[in-house]
Amino acid sequence: MKIPKRIQPLVDDGLIDEVLSQLMSGKEASVFMVRCGQEIQCAKVYKEANKRSFKKAAQYQEGRKSRNSRRARAMEKGSKYGRDQQEEAWHNAEVDALYTLTRAGVRVPQPYICVDGVLLMELITDDDGDVAPRLNDVTMDAEQAKEDHAIMMVYVMRMLCAGIVHGDLSEFNVLVDAYGPVIIDLPQAVDASANNNAKRMLIRDVENITNYYAQFCPELAQTQYALEMWDLYESGDLKSDTQLTGQFVDDSAAADVDSVLEEIKAAFAEKEAREAYLKMQDEE
DSSP, X not given: OOOOTTTHHHHHTTSOSEXXXXXXXXXXXXXXXXXXXXXXXXXXXXXXXXXXXXXXXXHHHTTOOOSOHHHXXXXXXXXXXXXXXXXXXXXXXXXXXXXXXXXXXXXXXOEEEEETTEEEEXXXXXXXXXXXXXXXXOOOOHHHHHHHHHHHHHHHHHHHHTTEEOSSOSGGGEEEETTEEEEOOOTTXXXXXXXXXXXXXXXXXXXXXXXXXXXXXXXXXXXXXXXXXXXXXXXXXXXXXXXXXXXXXXXHHHHHHHHHHHHHHHHHHHHHHHHHHHHHHHHO
């Protein structure tokens, strides 16, 4: 096929030998199957900021810090240099997340190199060597759904332990190969401790994944993994090998109920005392 303009520099530099086909075009990037020497890899070409349709990007970038003070100031001012640095930071966020999550024991594509907005990484394939399907194209029985959902919850937990929330996790951002689910698409990954939207995004990520698997195993819809994880994370008790239960009791809500009951009891006691006083007055 014709070599995309953004990939041409990598071909000129000998990093890519041939562009075989386009795999997809999404809201923030286009993905191509490429040949690098004897290996078939994946080339993710990030779209420029004015061509991306990713909504509310600022929410995802909250908490991301630049180690370079000049770069950080330029990004805050919105100068051309700053915008260029913001783009580079957007691309590097995925590369950094992929390396971090690989070390954390989460199945993600192995990254190789990111040059000028093009990320070369592992191509996830099925048993026949074809591109692995997305989770939304996969059907399964209840037992398989329960098993794969449990694996995904462990991955989300390990991500959180590594300080990362995917932020856009769904059945469309998970591939399935012979060994199970593989999480993809992480440029919007957020810092769990520095982003005020992290808890809400975690809950949404888990709900999206759970709702998909619940089509095949309805009992999964009753689980509360996100709230359980976040509660343990906030208390410092979440570990990469924590045995999750999928159950969660909101102690603060229980405390609120108890206080309301106490107020009701106090009101009844006050009423009884008032009635007793009035009765006594009448008798006199």
